[in-house]
Amino acid sequence: MDSAQNKTSGTGDAADAFNAANAAFREGQWERALALYRSAIDSDGTLDTAALQCARCLVQLERWMPAREAFAATLRINPANYSAWLEAGHLCRRMGEEQQAMLSYQRAIDQAPQRYEAPLALARTLELAGNWDVAQRAYAHAVQAAAALSPSLAREVHRHMARYRLERGDAERAMQSLQEALILGKGPEGDAVDPEDQADIQIDIGECLIRLGAMEQGLLALTSASNAQRESTLARLAALSLRYNLWQEAIAVSRRNVELHPGSPWAHWNLAYLLNDCWHMEEAEAALRQAEAMAPMPGARALRASMASRRGDADTALALYQEMAREPGADPTLAASIAMTSLYSDKLSAADVAALHRRLFAPLGAGARSKASFVREPIAGRRIRLGLVSADFHHQHPVNLFMQPVLRELDRSRFELFVYFTGTSYDAQTRFARDRSEHWVEVSTLNCEQLAKRIDRDGVDVLLDLAGHTDAQRTLLYARRAAPVQATYLGYPGSTGLPNMDWIVGDAVVTPEGDEALFSERVVRLPGAVFCYAPEAHYPYPPYGPSHGQRPLTFGSFNNVPKLTEHTLRLWAQVLAAVPGSRLLLKAPSMGDASAVAAFGKRLEGLGVDLARVEFRGPIALTEMMAEYADVDIALDPVPYNGGTTTLQALWMGVPVITKRGSSFVSRMGASFMTAAGLPEWVADDDADYVRIAVQQASNRKALLTLKKGLRKRLQGRPAWDVVQHTRNLEAAIEQMCAESDQSSSLAAMSGNKTSV
Structure with missing residues (x-):
């Protein structure tokens, strides 16, 4: 908070409520803190600090429109409140309102031009909008303001900018920022950067090099970072190594972290989580027990559920996930874990699984956008704008194996392709997919509201989900509707149960006629098989003799x-x-x-x-x-x-x-x-x-x-x-979806006209 700019005095009642609210806020009791801050404001309407804290509570509760109104209320009390302008900008960006975010950041800069946070946030948002020249000026402003305080702070500004650039897939510019950070790592007497900070920067450099295709150089950078001692640095290195399929290296780094920090419960927890991901179940269980012996581990039951699933005990895993989901304040992502695990169960019928999916995800449709609200040009005479959403264009992932040939064969005279990449793992396959996409958009850090607005700005006609309830899923995006036509294909072997998922792509065997009740979506059937395996890599055929x-x-x-x-x-x-x-x-x-x-x-x-x-x-x-x-x-x-x-x-x-x-x-x-x-x-x-x-x-x-x-x-x-024919079949299915959507929209419009008359 900015004590010099914000009023903190008030009546005794206001001060008491404000202090109690601060205590609740520190403990994460957002609802209680919100009520107490409002009580303080009722006693003293000039307390802009209390108004700002109300906005912060609402952000934590993800009540974005009320939070926006609370920031506005703060600024009515004190128009010079730097933090209110800055955080209002952050909120607008989260809501996908980039122009409003930029205006808020500029007002923050006007209030305190000597501060670096607002110009850095403005530079980030301007780059997202492609306004490079103005972004560079804001970036330089942020570096200059930070440098006036300390060279190390200026270095952190460059590192933050590097990470922002990586978020949108611009590894080349990210590398430029990191090189600037290294230059600023020298003090006035030429003192070297702190070895731990140097290791952190090397991790960033390694990731940039890998994304740029310089795998060997990237691995050298990561190897140099493995000499770090700091727990957080080693944990970050292990996570990044696993993301790039370097699982043996990731395990080695995590084990070293435990050796260096044997008294840290989180070092043991990170090792347990990693070992589970790498299918080392017995050692993962032992590491989890060590972590729990030192401190409560909030995610322990979820990890044990994952372990049960990986051991082939789907019913135990399902029971654990459902037990956690019934608790107050349960993690909403548990629904996806329950849905996915149910597919493995020996004890649930197909009807049981379908009903479970509908029950789990029906609430997500509240407040969904209507089909009629989308404004699109008539499809006749133009290409269909097709959007794909996936995190899985990498390594040996099945979605990547099946989709790469489809991307290669897609008829660009009939389809304009947008790929919204929600992943963070990159390799040669990711670059292949990017090269085969007319529009490749990095969206891993965008929330569902931001992504929906981006998809709408791109004018997407058909949005194809390639994840279902697997990792990196975006179920809320589809449930709230992000395109006039939405379909699920390939990534999930069954009905999603999602409101507003219009279609599922199947075939005559996996989705036979007469079984429509098992699907919350309408079914479109491809000839032959639903998936086409046409590997681009050559695998020598065994010489059977x-x-x-x-x-x-x-x-x-x-x-x-x-x-x-x-x-x-x-x-x-x-x-x-x-x-x-x-x-x-x-x-x-x-x-x-x-x-x-x-x-x-x-x-x-x-x-x-x-x-x-x-x-x-x-x-x-x-x-x-x-x-x-x-x-x-x-x-x-x-x-x-x-x-x-x-x-x-x-x-x-x-x-x-x-x-x-x-x-x-x-x-x-x-x-x-x-x-x-x-x-x-x-x-x-x-x-x-x-x-x-x-x-x-x-x-x-x-x-x-x-x-x-x-x-x-x-x-x-x-x-x-035949992947060429398979792609033609998939294109025909997408065109059918569009045609039937247009027809139903026209009928709805006619019905609406009759009603209005």
Whole structure:
């Protein structure tokens, strides 16, 4: 607060209420603090400090319009209140009102030109608007104001600007800011930057270099930062390393952090969280217990729920998430965790899962924008403006694997493409996607309201969700409606349950006619299969020969552990019992962890499986993993959550898949792929049929080997593996959505006209 500018005196009642409000504010009791600040204002209407604190409470409560009014009330009391102008600008920016934010920042500068915060915020907002020259002047003003106080503060201004620039994907300008920070790191006598600060800057530099494609140089910068001692610096380095798929390095840094700070509960917590992400479950549990022994860990139950899911115990995970969601002040993101976990449950029917999704997300539609409120030019005679929202154009993510060829083949004469990238992980695949996008917009730091306004300014006609309820989801964006037509595709294997999600893209198998009640969206069906696997990387086809027909028959699964439910393991145990001499190869990230191997070994033994017939393999690089399919004769699909990418990869590498047709999108994916491949005889109707097919296909090794030798060529001759045709089909589906939306809008308008007459 600005004591020189703000009035803090008042009557005794006002002072008492104000002091009590400050105590509540410090404890995060926003509602109580708000009521007390208002009481202070009632006693003394000149207390601009109390009015400002009211605004701050409302910001914390995310009541943005009342907060905006509270800032205005503060400024009516004291028009020279620097903090009120500055924070009003921040709020306007969060609300997507950039012009109003810039005006507020300029008024703050007018009140205190010697302060650096407002010109820095103005520079950031001006760059977002593409006003480069004025932004550079504001940036220089901020640096000059900070430098007048200390060189280290000026260096921090450059670092803040670097991070703002990275937020919008401008790594080149971010690097310029970091270079300026390094120059300012020299004092008047040439004193070196503090080693810990230097390490922090090296992390920033490493991220910039990686985003610019200079991976080796970026890794060198991150390696130099690993010598840091500061806990926060090492935690940040570990998180960044994991984001760029350097999980071994991330674990090493986190373990070093614990060694340097053994008394810090947060060092142990960060290690536990990281180990869980890397599927080291036993060590993660031990690190979590150490953290909890030192201090309460508010996120412990959520982490344990994640651990349960990763161990294949979806029902325990689901119970934990639901228990937390029922508590007052529960984290709203728990709804996505509940929805996603429900797809793995053996105990919920398809109707149960659909009803759960609707119940979880129905409240998000409150205050949604109407379709009629969007102003768009008629589509006839122009390109459809198509927006994609995703965080997953990176590494080996399935969305990236399936969407890259679609981005490549999209007909730009019919579609103007906007990609709203909500992610923070970058690699060569991210750059490929960016190069293939007509408009690439970095939006990872934009909230849903800001993003909705940006999408509307871009005039998007159809907004395609590629995440559903997976990580980095933006469910509120769609529930409140951000485009005239909204559809979900690829990223989530089922209905989202979201209000105002108009369409789901499926096919005749995963979304069959007659099952519309399972979807809160309307269904548009693609010919063939809903997903098209046409990898751009070359994976050499295994040279299947006589030795493959003579070795012990090997069943296999490369699916992640959460899919290996009790039902799935019991079914596979029956397969092994029915095919004497056969073996089972289980490969998953978790299987690199000895405790996971022991746990699954124990579960299989409990089902009567001789572990001498089972092999466990952990994670390796994608190319090497694809080559390992040569060790599998027949793949086994899990239930109820079928393999998606793993099934298509198995087929691509010559491994047919036994699957069971379930009753939901997620449990019919295998049936969709095998039907599209022209292999419906590999699709079972029930568990007994699943085992029968395994016995039948395993009994004729000669026919199996013949199928394996020609399976990729077979697929390449099928329409579902033709990515050009698949893209044309997806384009036609999008055009259908637009046409039916226009028709329904016209009917609504006609109905409205009749009513008004």
